[in-house]
Amino acid sequence: xxxxxxxxxxxxxxxxxxxxxxxxxxxxxxxxxxxxxxxxxxxxxxxxxxxxxxxxxxxxxxxxxxxxxxxxxxxxxxxxxxxxxxxxxxxxxxxxxxxxxxxxxxxxxxxxxxxxxxxxxxxxxxxxxxxxxxxxxxxxxxxxxxxxxxxxxxxxxxxxxxxxxxxxxxxxxxxxxxxxxxxxxxxxxxxxxxxxxxxxxxxxxxxxxxxxxxxxxxxxxxxxxxxxxxxxxxxxxxxxxxxxxxxxxxxxxxxxxxxxxxxxxxxxxxxxxxxxxxxxxxxxxxxxxxxxxxxxxxxxxxxxxxxxxxxxxxxxxxxxxxxxxxxxxxxxxxxxxxxxxxxxxxxxxxxxxxxxxxxxxxxxxxxxxxxxxxxxxxxxxxxxxxxxxxxxxxxxxxxxxxxxxxxxxxxxxxxxxxxxxxxxxxxxxxxxxxxxxxxxxxxxxxxxxxxxxxxxxxxxxxxxxxxxxxxxxxxxxxxxxxxxxxxxxxxxxxxxxxxxxxxxxxxxxxxxxxxxxxxxxxxxxxxxxxxxxxxxxxxxxxxxxxxxxxxxxxxxxxxxxxxxxxxxxxxxxxxxxxxxxxxxxxxxxxxxxxxxxxxxxxxxxxxxxxxxxxxxxxxxxxxxxxxxxxxxxxxxxxxxxxxxxxxxxxxxxxxxxxxxxxxxxxxxxxxxxxxxxxxxxxxxxxxxxxxxxxxxxxxxxxxxxxxxxxxxxxxxxxxxxxxxxxxxxxxxxxxxxxxxxxxxxxxxxxxxxxxxxxxxxxxxxxxxxxxxxxxxxxxxxxxxxxxxxxxxxxxxxxxxxxxxxxxxxxxxxxxxxxxxxxxxxxxxxxxxxxxxxxxxxxxxxxxxxxxxxxxxxxxxxxxxxxxxxxxxxxxxxxxxxxxxxxxxxxxxxxxxxxxxxxxxxxxx
Numbered sequence: 001x002x003x004x005x006x007x008x009x010x011x012x013x014x015x016x017x018x019x020x021x022x023x024x025x026x027x028x029x030x031x032x033x034x035x036x037x038x039x040x041x042x043x044x045x046x047x048x049x050x051x052x053x054x055x056x057x058x059x060x061x062x063x064x065x066x067x068x069x070x071x072x073x074x075x076x077x078x079x080x081x082x083x084x085x086x087x088x089x090x091x092x093x094x095x096x097x098x099x100x101x102x103x104x105x106x107x108x109x110x111x112x113x114x115x116x117x118x119x120x121x122x123x124x125x126x127x128x129x130x131x132x133x134x135x136x137x138x139x140x141x142x143x144x145x146x147x148x149x150x151x152x153x154x155x156x157x158x159x160x161x162x163x164x165x166x167x168x169x170x171x172x173x174x175x176x177x178x179x180x181x182x183x184x185x186x187x188x189x190x191x192x193x194x195x196x197x198x199x200x201x202x203x204x205x206x207x208x209x210x211x212x213x214x215x216x217x218x219x220x221x222x223x224x225x226x227x228x229x230x231x232x233x234x235x236x237x238x239x240x241x242x243x244x245x246x247x248x249x250x251x252x253x254x255x256x257x258x259x260x261x262x263x264x265x266x267x268x269x270x271x272x273x274x275x276x277x278x279x280x281x282x283x284x285x286x287x288x289x290x291x292x293x294x295x296x297x298x299x300x301x302x303x304x305x306x307x308x309x310x311x312x313x314x315x316x317x318x319x320x321x322x323x324x325x326x327x328x329x330x331x332x333x334x335x336x337x338x339x340x341x342x343x344x345x346x347x348x349x350x351x352x353x354x355x356x357x358x359x360x361x362x363x364x365x366x367x368x369x370x371x372x373x374x375x376x377x378x379x380x381x382x383x384x385x386x387x388x389x390x391x392x393x394x395x396x397x398x399x400x401x402x403x404x405x406x407x408x409x410x411x412x413x414x415x416x417x418x419x420x421x422x423x424x425x426x427x428x429x430x431x432x433x434x435x436x437x438x439x440x441x442x443x444x445x446x447x448x449x450x451x452x453x454x455x456x457x458x459x460x461x462x463x464x465x466x467x468x469x470x471x472x473x474x475x476x477x478x479x480x481x482x483x484x485x486x487x488x489x490x491x492x493x494x495x496x497x498x499x500x501x502x503x504x505x506x507x508x509x510x511x512x513x514x515x516x517x518x519x520x521x522x523x524x525x526x527x528x529x530x531x532x533x534x535x536x537x538x539x540x541x542x543x544x545x546x547x548x549x550x551x552x553x554x555x556x557x558x559x560x561x562x563x564x565x566x567x568x569x570x571x572x573x574x575x576x577x578x579x580x581x582x583x584x585x586x587x588x589x590x591x592x593x594x595x596x597x598x599x600x601x602x603x604x605x606x607x608x609x610x611x612x613x614x615x616x617x618x619x620x621x622x623x624x625x626x627x628x629x630x631x632x633x634x635x636x637x638x639x640x641x642x643x644x645x646x647x648x649x650x651x652x653x654x655x656x657x658x659x660x661x662x663x664x665x666x667x668x669x670x671x672x673x674x675x676x677x678x679x680x681x682x683x684x685x686x687x688x689x690x691x692x693x694x695x696x697x698x699x700x701x702x703x704x705x706x707x708x709x710x711x712x713x714x715x716x717x718x719x720x721x722x723x724x725x726x727x728x729x730x731x732x733x734x735x736x737x738x739x740x741x742x743x744x745x746x747x748x749x750x751x752x753x754x755x756x757x758x759x760x761x762x763x764x765x766x767x768x769x770x771x772x773x774x775x776x777x778x779x780x781x782x783x784x785x786x787x788x789x790x791x792x793x794x795x796x797x798x799x800x801x802x803x804x805x806x807x808x809x810x811x812x813x814x815x816x817x818x819x820x821x822x823x824x825x826x827x828x829x830x831x832x833x834x835x836x837x838x839x840x841x842x843x844x845x846x847x848x849x850x851x852x853x854x855x856x857x858x859x860x861x862x863x864x865x866x867x868x869x870x871x872x873x874x875x876x877x878x879x880x881x882x883x884x885x886x887x888x889x890x891x892x893x894x895x896x897x898x899x900x901x902x903x904x905x906x907x908x
Contacts (some may be wrong), residue, residue, distance in 0.1 A: 003882040004898070006907060007725045008734075014193070014766045018646055019609020024758045028140065031761075031774075035091075035143055040776050041541070044087035050079055051272060053536060053546035053576070054146075055559045056093035056154065056528050060100050061403070063138045065585035065630055066552060068603040071709035072619040073582060073697070075144045079754035080692045083780045089541050090146040092139065096128040097457040098524040099189055099396055117455050118493040118817055122457040125155055125490075138604060141694065143612045143757050145776070152535045153529045161350075161485035161674060162534035163527060164461050168477030169570045174449075178470065180342050182325075183334050183449045186394040186406035187350030191453045192408055193394060195400060197525075203391035203400060205232040206368050209275060210322070210375060211261060212243060212296035215304050219289055225260035226254065227296050227307065228271065228382065232389065233402075234371045235364040238356035239324035240299060241340045244310030244331075245288035249319050253284040261382075262291075264319025271318055278544050300371070310334040324407035329446060331382075344405040348453065366400060372720070379481045399820070409451035409460055409520065416569055417442065423564065423574040424516035430580045430695060431625050432680040435553035438556050448565060450523045457521030459492040463501065464516045465509035475502055477754070478882070510552065529562025531574035549576040553583055572698035581623040582694055588631025589620075601630055613756050614639050620697040620755045641705050645752065646759060648708040651717055652745040653766050655724050656738060661769050665736040674736045676797040677716045679790045681708075681744050686783045688751045704752060712900025716799065717729075718850050726883045726905050750780050800843060803836050806852050806865035813863075814872035824884050827854040829861045829871035836867045853886035882907075 028283055031037075052074055057067055081088040089755050096484050101124050106112065136148055152159055170176050184193040211226035223487040227243050240673040245251065256277050263271050288309060295304040305323075309534050312330040313321050325335030326344030335342070345355035351360045352367050356555070358374065360369045375381035382629040412419070420442045421600045429435040451460060461480040463471040479502045492500065497517040506513070536544040544567075551559055551608035558581055586592060587599040594600065618638045667678060684707050691699035720737045726733045745767060753760035755777045772778045786794070807830075812824050820826045828850065832840055840846055840857075847855040853875040861869035877887035883896035891897040895903045 003903075003907075006658075006882065008652060008727075009725060010110050011189075011657040011767055012650060012654040014650050014653045014763060016327050016647065016650060018611060018613065018642070018759065020613050021608055023762070024143065024607075024612050025077055025141070027761060028143065028734060028759045030146075032333050034773065036149055036774060036776060037775075040082050040145070042090060043086060043777050044082060044085070047085055047087050049543065050081040050086035050088040050548075051536070051542055051546040052081075052088065052090065052548045052550065053531065053542075054093050055154070055549065055551040056531065057096070057097040057135065058100065059094045059096045059128045059135060060104060061072055061131070061723070063135055063603055065601055065603060067135075067139075067850075068142060068239050068606075068615055069582060069585055069619055069624060069628070070550070070552060071095055071139055071142060071144055072616050073624060075757075076616075076692075076697060076754045077550070077695070077756060077762060078546065079145055079776065082690070082776065083609065083750060083753060085688065085779065087474065087541075089539075090144075091150070091152055091190055091535060091539060091542065092136075092144075092148060092537065093147045093152040094128075094132045094154065095524065095528045096125075096132065096153055097521070097527055098265075098453060099191070099456075100435075101128055102454065102812050103396075110453070111151075116493070118490050120455055121490050121493060127152075128155055136526055141607055141612060142603065142615065145757070150541075154531075157479070157485050157488040157490075158538065159530075159534040160458050160489045160883060161481040162538055163192070163479040163530040164477060164484055164521070165416075166530045166533045166570055167461065167526070168472070168474065168481070169520070170411060170566070171472050171477070172474060173569065175415055176409065176472070177412060178407060178409050179800055180402040180405050180407045182344075182400050182405045184392060185348075185401070186397065186401045187348070187398040187405065189394055189454075190348045191857055192406065192449050192451060197395050198392045198401065199395040199398075200390045201393050201398070202388050203393075204386055204388050205391065206234055206372065207232045208234050208372060208375070208384045209271070209628055210237065210299055211316070211380045211382055212299060212305055213260075213380070214294065215297050216295040217296050218290075220286065221253075221260070221262070221294065224258070225262060227291075227320050227321050228261050228263050228318045229322040230385065230887065231322045231328070234368045234375075235346075235352070236324045236327045237322070237371055237375070237573075238345050238359060239343045240298060240305055241325055241343060241723070242306040242308050242323040242335060242338065244308050244313050244323050244330075244334050245291050245294060245323040246311075246313035246315075246319065247287060247289040247292075249288050249307050249313070249315055251286050251291070251319065252282055254280050254282055256265075256280040262320070264315050266315050267319050268319070272695075299375055306338060308334050308338045328404045330405065332405065333743075344407045346402065346404055348403065351872065360841055363406055363562075365400075374770065384414075392642050408449045409518075410449050410566065410568070411448040411460075411879035413442070413445055413447050413565065419568050419572060420564060425577060426551055427574050428578040430578065432580055434556065434579055438560060441557060441561060442564075448523075450526050451520040452523055456522055457524060458489050458527055458575050460518045460520050460522055461492075462518040463497055464506050464518070466512060467509045469507070469509040469513070471507060476505070525562040525564075526566065528559055528565045532563055532567050533570070536575065544571070545573060548574050548578045550580045550582070554582045555581065566600040586629050587629050588629055588633060590627075590629060593630075601632070606635060610635055610639060611758075613758055614642060616755055616757075617642055620701040621751070623698055641701075642756075644713075645705065645756070647743060648717070649759075649763050651747060651807065652741045652748075653763065655741055656745065656768055658729060659735075659738045659742060659768055661742065663730075663738070664741045664742070665732065669732075670736040670739070671733065672793070672797070673716075673719075673843075673845075673849060674740045676793055677711065677740050678743065679786065679793055680711050681740070681747055682784070682790070683786065683794065683809045684711075685747055685751065685781060686785075689780065691785055692754065700751075704748065708748075715804075716740075719851050722848055722883065722885075726903065726906065734855060747781065748779065749775055776815070785905070795840065796842075799835070799839055800849075803832075803839070803867040804850060807869050807870060809854075809865065810870040810872050811852070819872060819876055822877070822884075823851045824853050825875055826852040826888065827856070827873045827875040827886075828852050829856050829858045829873065831858050831861045831869040833866075833868050 004407045076086045167250045186193050209230050214221045214225045250265045253260040291307045292309050294307040323331045325332045325340050326342045345353045348365045352362045361418045394401050424439045497515040532544050536542045563575050688703050723737050749760050760775045814820050861871040877886050877888035879886050880900040882903040887900040896904050
């Protein structure tokens with residue numbers, strides 16, 4: 001007789017190999033066919049909502065690893081919340097306006113000069129939608145559960161209309177104003193930039209010391225004296241209208257070569273060293289207040305510069321600050337206080353204008369040399385050298401920016417700054433340092449320049465009367481918003497101003513009925529920062545504030561910031577309750593991924609090679625709140641963990657063959673070993689759910705992996721083979737094990753589902769008598785605290801496992817010494833120590849639990865371990881042909897002489 005045929009071996013259709021690149025698209029297609037996203041929402045109808053508001057990625061190019069990290073994190077949270085008793089809709093979004101799309105079209109050969117603005121914008125919109133559709137498919141391939149058929153897109157008419165109304169609300173509250181003041185200006189983009197669009201890189205610049213000869217010294221200084229300034233922007237000297245000093249500094253005069261030079265007293269040594277002066281004397285002592293309203297000769301032109309008191313002046317360089325109100329925020333502020341003009345002799349492209357005589361037509365950086373030469377010719381250049389320093393750059397073009405005064409539209413942050421700071425303190429920040437970071441940004445930021453001089457964006461909905469009076473009223477805003485909702489924002493460029501105004505509109509400053517419209521567009525951060533109004537308020541199944549905003553750490557200066565500003569300005573409240581940020585994805589060596597370095601890894605390639613599940617499992621395995629590394633070695637390691645989890649689930653499914661929930665054994669009727677595993681499972685569920693709730697996905701990853709490796713594979717699934725394979729199919733002991741396995745496979749499937757949705761749903765299809773079509777149409781089990789009895793059970797069996805570990809060490813040594821081969825060839829002689837003796841007396845089937853053939857308790861044994869003295873010898877008798885256990889009782893049954901008594905009974 002072939003006894004192997006009498007064993008109840010595992011049997012399942014769940015494949016050992018995932019074959020994820022091929023199987024995942026099939027499962028995603030099945031999810032779409034069953035309309036899984038909406039069915040999950042219907043399942044949770046009437047339950048509390050959990051709203052994660054998706055920050056819109058920019059619609060340009062294939063997705064990168066940062067996208068994958070971000071979107072998978074969001075999907076894990078939304079899937080978990082949906083399984084855990086919340087209705088959690090997920091509306092994906094895209095940011096579609098801005099310069100990169102204009103540049104992409106121009107690189108593709110589109111000549112915008114050959115078409116109208118409206119025609120060019122139509123091409124921008126078509127390109128943006130192509131990018132949205134491409135990225136949408138790539139995101140879906142990652143296994144995201146979201147309403148991809150109804151995303152929010154910032155170019156859609158309904159979104160633009162909501163943005164216009166939000167702008168109108170801010171204007172009605174007095175937060176929107178137009179002013180000529182210095183802003184970050186990008187000559188390479190020919191547009192103003194917000195602070196969020198600035199990055200800092202090292203730049204080599206000329207640093208010059210310049211002398212301004214005193215004209216009117218108010219009886220304190222004479223015309224042989226000079227004020228000394230230092231600057232790294234010689235090109236701004238033509239715009240100089242003043243010199244700022246501090247009333248908190250003491251100044252003195254350096255006498256050199258028959259002339260006097262005024263500097264801060266504490267900086268005499270620094271200045272003379274920099275200028276290379278050794279033959280000099282020092283005299284005089286004045287507080288900066290003494291210099292107020294003095295004048296000095298401009299070193300280039302026939303005009304004077306006014307000396308002013310400025311609270312921004314510190315004991316740096318010379319202690320006096322060259323002041324060009326058209327080229328610096330502090331310069332502008334002090335200049336306004338003293339009634340100076342706002343002179344800005346640089347055009348949109350960065351070229352000097354005729355307001356800088358002698359330098360007109362020069363690019364501002366090229367003008368540096370010419371200005372330096374002219375200063376030297378006039379005798380006012382004291383020193384020039386080149387330095388490398390951190391300098392602001394346009395984050396899109398990566399080219400230097402300048403401060404330049406132009407007429408711009410601003411949002412007055414200062415008018416509601418205190419409200420912003422209050423709301424920041426009310427939000428839950430993860431990590432906690434996020435609060436400090438954004439708080440300091442908002443505390444220190446200036447007003448927000450919201451206008452851009454581009455074509456592709458949402459127009460600023462402002463009209464001008466014939467005399468230039470600005471027209472922005474509730475009536476005009478409401479009318480424009482309705483036009484945009486019906487026709488889209490391109491209507492602004494397709495119609496004349498009078499045709500964009502309400503029918504019959506009149507204004508006292510336009511007696512001839514003529515109007516013009518603003519041609520600037522809104523900052524793209526205003527676009528995306530309006531999403532709380534355009535999405536959370538507009539969509540019927542959403543609400544404001546959202547429970548969670550989750551983006552990269554760069555969004556403290558970006559989307560987190562602009563969303564907060566527009567929400568607090570219009571509603572007085574933050575648009576989010578919790579903000580969670582993640583780091584950047586670096587290469588395996590910790591370097592920023594860059595095409596030029598050739599160290600990028602594309603999610604599309606990873607999905608083709610490993611499958612989306614491996615990318616998702618990698619996301620859960622890293623400390624995402626910091627910068628994370630991604631390399632093929634990382635994904636190979638994660639693949640091994642995936643295989644362990646998959647094979648554990650396969651083993652569980654295989655041993656449920658023929659089992660039905662009606663065969664369950666009640667907890668109180670189970671042997672203690674099974675009760676222990678059932679309790680460990682309950683403990684695991686509580687820990688994993690808590691980790692999900694606190695966004696600690698790395699803990700989820702390790703908890704589940706360790707449970708599969710330690711509690712299951714190394715212990716429970718190991719010794720229960722002797723029960724599952726050997727006993728009768730309906731044996732009570734076997735049914736108890738199957739009950740635990742049934743509960744375990746269901747629980748593990750639900751627990752891994754947010755991270756490994758394809759695998760979880762594949763497992764779900766193989767579970768006997770499952771209650772739903774998909775694991776995502778089920779619910780996580782309610783977590784109940786462990787009873788005192790269960791806690792005691794865990795403590796007891798933890799001690800047993802400690803003893804078992806000592807036994808395994810002894811067996812491994814015996815195998816190494818060739819005393820035995822497999823553990824079932826072993827006989828144990830055990831002399832328990834202390835509490836181990838009492839413990840073993842309360843546990844049944846210790847031999848089976850240890851997976852040895854024989855176990856005798858003795859007074860003393862050969863090797864001393866922490867829990868017992870242990871001797872391992874070759875088992876007595878011979879191995880049973882069916883269960884492989886050694887026995888001295890083979891041959892007692894004539895028909896089955898090769899079987900032990902237990903197997904003989906089962907066969908009979």
